[in-house]
Amino acid sequence: MAVSLLLIIGQSHAEAFPSHSRMVLMTENFPPFNMSADGKNFSRDANIMGSNTAVIREMFKRAGIPYHLSLRFPWDRMYNLVLEKENYALFSVTLNDTRKPDFQWVGPLSSTRRVFVAAPGSTLTLTRLEEAHNYRIGSYRNASSGAFLEKNGIPFSSSLRDQENISKLLDGRIDFWVTNDPVFHYYAAQQGVSGLRVAFVAEAETYQYLAINRNTPEAVTKRLQESLDEMSADGTLQRLQTSFLKSAQ
Known part of the structure; x- marks a missing residue:
């Protein structure tokens, strides 16, 4: 071949x-x-x-x-x-x-940009990545965002599918969802969820x-x-x- x-x-x-x-x-x-x-x-x-x-x-x-x-x-x-x-x-x-x-x-x-996404109405924010250790983080198992968190030694709750983190945010089970922009916009629109907010940009651009x-x-x-x-x-x-x-x- x-x-x-x-x-x-x-x-x-x-x-x-x-x-x-x-x-x-x-x-x-x-x-x-x-x-x-x-x-x-x-x-x-x-x-x-x-x-x-x-x-x-x-x-x-x-x-x-x-x-x-x-x-x-x-x-x-x-x-x-x-x-x-x-x-x-x-x-x-x-x-x-x-x-x-x-x-x-x-x-x-x-x-894409690697971002920390907060729930609608949440006032939580980060000024530097190290502060993430103080919060409950959700991300996607085996994807680049999960690898990014592991590389930086940040514990996180792993989901089988990235969009499952939306319900975790809304239910208060996690404080931030670490994912990609614009991907999270698409998943939110798909589930009829508005008001998700970028609380911190962890990486300005990945390819x-x-x-x-x-x-x-x-x-x-x-x-x-x-x-x-x-x-x-x-x-x-x-x-x-x-x-x-x-x-x-």
């Missing part, structure tokens, strides 16, 4: 790969960047939407690389699968120093990428990055992101 990928990368971008050489792309519900059309935790191909999904589709189209797209759950199972299997990739993955050696990377696809198994031919990664760079230069990347992110405001 690796040899087939290398040979075809050198051919016309418009030429399709043989079916046995398709890449397998995996993702999760992380709206508005990637999500299933029906909100469920399993979906395939055309039933997966979101801004980064749109970017991925256009990027692979320009690169002439066929793929299968799958949305699954949980995140850590997909992450480990992509670590092990050649020609597998995962998005949207936040690039950090710990993860960087484990994959080949294409991006950035998008950016999401396509993480590719290390044994996948480097020519594949190179061509995908070239396609994404073309999209950035001609305005396609910004257009696709803007059209979806408006729904998260």
Whole structure:
């Protein structure tokens, strides 16, 4: 399979790969960047939407690389699968120093801010990260926000799904929800919740990428990055992101 990928990368971008050489792309519900059309935790191909999904589709189209797209759950199972299997990739993955050696990377696809979110009516706030030790924190198990808290030695209550932290905030079970902006806006709108407030910006900006198994031919990664760079230069990347992110405001 690796040899087939290398040979075809050198051919016309418009030429399709043989079916046995398709890449397998995996993702999760992380709206508005990637999500299933029906909100469920399993979906395939055309039933997966979101801004980064749109970017991925256009990027692979320009690169002439066929793929299968799958949305699954949980995140850590997909992450480990992509670590092990050649020609597998995962998005949207936040690039950090710990993860960087484990994959080949294409991006950035998008950016987010890491934020501490407070409940409607809450007057709690933080002036520096160290103060978080004094509060009950909720976050998403095995995702970048959870890794961020662990790296900084901040204890937190872990949820299986990020949006479950909204009910924890409203019920007073946690003081702050550590998540991403604009992701929390989307989940709040989905649940009909208004008034959630950013109490502290923990990281001004983090970037999401396509993480590719290390044994996948480097020519594949190179061509995908070239396609994404073309999209950035001609305005396609910004257009696709803007059209979806408006729904998260």
